Amino acid sequence: MSVRLAIDAMGGDHGLTVTVPAALSFLQSHPDAELLLVGRPDEVEGALQSSRQAGGHGSDPALSSRIRVVPASEVIRMDDNPVQALRNRRNSSMRIAIEQVKAGEADACVSAGNTGALMAISRFVLKTLPGIDRPAIATQLPTQKGGFTTMLDLGANVDCEPTHLLQFAIMGSALASVLDGTERPSVGLLNIGEELIKGNDVVKEAARLIRETPLNFVGNVEGNDVYGGKADVVVSDGFVGNVALKTSEGVAQMIGAFLKQELSRSWFTKLGALCVMPALKRFRQRVDHRRYNGACLIGLRGIVLKSHGSADVLAYEAALRRAYDAARNGLLGRIEAAMAAASPAGHAASPPPLS
Amino acid sequence: MSVRLAIDAMGGDHGLTVTVPAALSFLQSHPDAELLLVGRPDEVEGALQSSRQAGGHGSDPALSSRIRVVPASEVIRMDDNPVQALRNRRNSSMRIAIEQVKAGEADACVSAGNTGALMAISRFVLKTLPGIDRPAIATQLPTQKGGFTTMLDLGANVDCEPTHLLQFAIMGSALASVLDGTERPSVGLLNIGEELIKGNDVVKEAARLIRETPLNFVGNVEGNDVYGGKADVVVSDGFVGNVALKTSEGVAQMIGAFLKQELSRSWFTKLGALCVMPALKRFRQRVDHRRYNGACLIGLRGIVLKSHGSADVLAYEAALRRAYDAARNGLLGRIEAAMAAASPAGHAASPPPLS
Numbered sequence A, B: 001m002s003v004r005l006a007i008d009a010m011g012g013d014h015g016l017t018v019t020v021p022a023a024l025s026f027l028q029s030h031p032d033a034e035l036l037l038v039g040r041p042d043e044v045e046g047a048l049q050s051s052r053q054a055g056g057h058g059s060d061p062a063l064s065s066r067i068r069v070v071p072a073s074e075v076i077r078m079d080d081n082p083v084q085a086l087r088n089r090r091n092s093s094m095r096i097a098i099e100q101v102k103a104g105e106a107d108a109c110v111s112a113g114n115t116g117a118l119m120a121i122s123r124f125v126l127k128t129l130p131g132i133d134r135p136a137i138a139t140q141l142p143t144q145k146g147g148f149t150t151m152l153d154l155g156a157n158v159d160c161e162p163t164h165l166l167q168f169a170i171m172g173s174a175l176a177s178v179l180d181g182t183e184r185p186s187v188g189l190l191n192i193g194e195e196l197i198k199g200n201d202v203v204k205e206a207a208r209l210i211r212e213t214p215l216n217f218v219g220n221v222e223g224n225d226v227y228g229g230k231a232d233v234v235v236s237d238g239f240v241g242n243v244a245l246k247t248s249e250g251v252a253q254m255i256g257a258f259l260k261q262e263l264s265r266s267w268f269t270k271l272g273a274l275c276v277m278p279a280l281k282r283f284r285q286r287v288d289h290r291r292y293n294g295a296c297l298i299g300l301r302g303i304v305l306k307s308h309g310s311a312d313v314l315a316y317e318a319a320l321r322r323a324y325d326a327a328r329n330g331l332l333g334r335i336e337a338a339m340a341a342a343s344p345a346g347h348a349a350s351p352p353p354l355s
Helices: A016-029 A041-053 A082-088 A093-102 A115-126 A162-180 A201-211 A238-263 A267-275 A277-287 A313-328 A331-342 B016-029 B041-053 B082-088 B093-102 B115-126 B162-180 B201-211 B238-263 B267-275 B277-287 B313-328 B331-342
Strands: A003-008 A033-039 A067-071 A108-111 A136-142 A148-152 A186-190 A216-221 A233-235 A295-298 A303-306 B003-008 B033-039 B067-071 B108-111 B136-142 B148-152 B186-190 B216-221 B233-235 B295-298 B303-306
Touching (some): A003 A093, A016 A041, A093 A108, A093 A115, A115 A295, A115 A303, A162 A233, A186 A238, A238 A277, A238 B238, A267 B267, A277 B267, A303 A313, B003 B093, B016 B033, B033 B093, B041 B067, B082 B115, B115 B303, B136 B238, B162 B233, B238 B267, B238 B277, B303 B313
Parallel strands (some): A003 A033, A003 A108, A186 A216, B033 B067, B108 B303, B186 B216
Antiparallel strands (some): A136 A148, A136 A295, A295 A303, B295 B303
């Protein structure tokens, strides 16, 4: 079975200069993948041509046969208002990429464009899955143990009811299953310090609801557990999740800057840094946020992956891989089965086995 | 004017083995400070004696004249229930330390004990300042720019109304003033990504309220701005603040572990690490969380500082310094003046000048 991804080739801060080389590199490593590059045909063809002339992956004719250009005349800008983008940009590369999923032409779509517009258009075009009130944004973060934590929601829903957190738990568990290949990922609910009042009423009620499902619920986890790897899935409302994610980015950036400053303080430390270059390089790779690029807009009747707007080729390719894995391993089927199993009547049902 | 601190000498994971040496070291560097060591007199005297025999700071008779032991027969344990501790441990070192502040015997108190009990007893004994509904927990975090961000609330209040966030903004601004010596610290409200719906209703209304005060309000800030230093004070509810703080700790710990693993992977990298040892040492000092120990229970009619329970001597001394700075620079007076200035009738009032 081949996996077909629709790419919003015009989206993101760098547009075609990132999406096209990333697409070609991705095809090279995924022989069963096919790509729909959605955008202005002459510009997309031009970018493909440039890659071929540069002697990159594009020069391989076997790759070209797995690429199809899908025309779209408009582009949604990063600062466009999501509602305006939804109403007025019906020929945008983003919308047409999403419509490929709706029409069954693609198994998933990827965009580095405006997050608000991507969510609004995806929701309008694809609709939510049965039983899901609100889609969420989920991503995978590295852990100290070497694996990943799947975290959601990261900002789509700022005011959540307990049932929304329950739905996030079900969707997050399904996503962790298909991306990590684990049959019953452990699920934790993000909460606050044990010494203090343990969380608010929404979290307490959500814990009660999740406990009633067949999910592998491990109870409350705290902020430090996200990177500690205490649970495979960490559930929170979108406000808390967004703050946690961005605070993490801030800490990592500060620590990186401090390390760089200290290592470049004098010719002596610079010389020392040369001695540890291989170790520092491996260290940088492990904490490189580009390797973890690609957030899933989850809960829709279709797979939509959001790349960071400023992604480079390496980062964009990571988002393509996540879209591929989600499609290849049947994310939607797993969410639907988990929803059925979590409903009071459906405890006997079990999710389809992982491929 | 001397500054007198009451120390819950028995509190924390390590009790007297940390509090007494930290107290002596602190006295050495603060010639105008006096300390009340609250605890079981024989045990406190024993710990002082040990320090003297070890030839540490305790052997200096000039220091001894600035120490007074205040007897307290009980100890609140880290896992005691806060309500039980409040009701049943009236002779605890924690409670008697707080009562020294109430009685005017001390300008501030410091404890590494149970946070819930410290908050409950402080609130009961000291009461809140006029106009403050709920005390908050505030701390200072390092920024990439080299300064500090004062952040609150860190977990005392999980469900906040806009007026609570307003009060946190006023208190946080006063705290940043006295700890950093800045006259009008900039104040930001923690919110989420610009692409998405900008925050929930509570945050939106809080922004409106803060904008009406004379505070130096810079509007919304995001998670990454906490360590980026975009605002001197970052305000959030206690759930979000606690998650942000603990997530930061988790990221820092993970990055530290990765760096250590890569530098000790082989004899070659270990040799290289030796070459950069001075740089790595300075780096570690800059990111050493012990240097930022000491959270202020703010909004009470008295200054109460909470040290991390597992603090060592260096960390505990940092908490003592914060208590000293808060008392020395008149934290309570500044909060009261700022509250008056923020009330509709009080715009003409201005806070007392910093000493």
